[in-house]
Amino acid sequence: MSTIQVHNLRKVFPNGHEALKDLSFSIAPGTLVSIIGRSGAGKSTLLRCLNGILTATSGTIRINDIEVTAASPQERRELRRRIGFVYQEYNLVDRSTAFRNVLAGRLGQMPGLQSVLGVFPQADRMIALSCLDRVQLLHKAGQRADRLSGGEKQRVAIARALAQQPWLILADEPVASLDPELAHEVMRFLRAAATDTGLPVLVNIHDVALAQEYSDRIIGIAEGLVAFDGPPAELTRDVLRRVYRRDPRTLVGAEHMTPQSALALGGSLGDVAN
Numbered sequence: 347m348s349t350i351q352v353h354n355l356r357k358v359f360p361n362g363h364e365a366l367k368d369l370s371f372s373i374a375p376g377t378l379v380s381i382i383g384r385s386g387a388g389k390s391t392l393l394r395c396l397n398g399i400l401t402a403t404s405g406t407i408r409i410n411d412i413e414v415t416a417a418s419p420q421e422r423r424e425l426r427r428r429i430g431f432v433y434q435e436y437n438l439v440d441r442s443t444a445f446r447n448v449l450a451g452r453l454g455q456m457p458g459l460q461s462v463l464g465v466f467p468q469a470d471r472m473i474a475l476s477c478l479d480r481v482q483l484l485h486k487a488g489q490r491a492d493r494l495s496g497g498e499k500q501r502v503a504i505a506r507a508l509a510q511q512p513w514l515i516l517a518d519e520p521v522a523s524l525d526p527e528l529a530h531e532v533m534r535f536l537r538a539a540a541t542d543t544g545l546p547v548l549v550n551i552h553d554v555a556l557a558q559e560y561s562d563r564i565i566g567i568a569e570g571l572v573a574f575d576g577p578p579a580e581l582t583r584d585v586l587r588r589v590y591r592r593d594p595r596t597l598v599g600a601e602h603m604t605p606q607s608a609l610a611l612g613g614s615l616g617d618v619a620n
């Protein structure tokens with residue numbers, strides 16, 4: 347059973363922006379943890395560090411006893427195969443069927459030639475079908491992805507992630523494009539991925555009420571730091587204020603910026619001064 351352990355994680359982008367300052371937490375198998383925080387707090391940066399798209403500046407991430415931050419190329423490949431990622435915009439192949447999209451989750455586990463030819467063994471087909479069944483979409487297996495509703499698309503994306511037989515699932519705002527009813531439905535299936543499959547599931551989410559309803563635990567990030575880490579019941583108004591507060595120093599990055607101050611910041615904004 348996998349655990350995720352993050353220790354003193356820091357991420358500074360090449361332009362000098364420190365998106366993650368110092369994050370530490372661990373996530374046990376079978377738990378759904380929601381990450382909340384205002385826009386720009388560093389939620390997506392955290393998930394991208396976890397799945398290895400971004401390299402941490404310092405600190406450590408351990409997934410299933412592989413240290414992501416010091417992984418060999420082979421370990422990195424294995425990790426990528428074993429991390430199910432669910433995106434806000436589904437990332438399905440529109441012209442392929444729901445079944446084919448889920449089957450794509452098996453690609454990482456197949457030998458090179460078979461995956462190039464797109465020839466899937468019977469066992470992989472069975473895995474794909476059972477994953478579709480788990481999101482209650484077996485009856486839509488043959489339907490083209492672009493003819494599915496938003497909620498169904500996201501359930502196919504969850505099934506595809508499950509078909510990877512992943513060590514964990516990361517979801518970056520998986521319900522942001524859905525109406526409230528479908529959002530509940532998708533959260534229920536993510537919840538089931540944690541409870542029934544015993545996976546750690548990490549969800550970036552803006553809807554605090556949904557986070558409270560479906561999570562075992564909530565981590566609030568503010569300005570690249572953990573501002574809250576605890577059960578939903580402890581997420582009081584005061585705590586929320588702390589999580590969603592704005593550091594006065596960042597105001598110059600938003601509505602308080604004028605063309606003059608942008609010019610004065612020069613290099614740190616890229617090439618506006620040149």
Ligand SMILES: Nc1ncnc2c1ncn2[C@@H]1O[C@H](COP(=O)(O)OP(=O)(O)OP(=O)(O)O)[C@@H](O)[C@H]1O
Binds near residue numbers: 365383388391
């Ligand atoms: N490649 C990059 N280079 C420089 N800065 C970046 C880069 N990616 C993200 N940032 C900055 O890092 C900060 C955190 O971004 P991130 O996308 O993690 O925020 P977020 O919490 O996911 O926000 P949202 O809720 O809007 O999705 C933001 O200020 C963003 O502009």
Ligand SMILES: [Mg+2]
Binds near residue numbers: 389390391518550
């Ligand atoms: Mg984001």
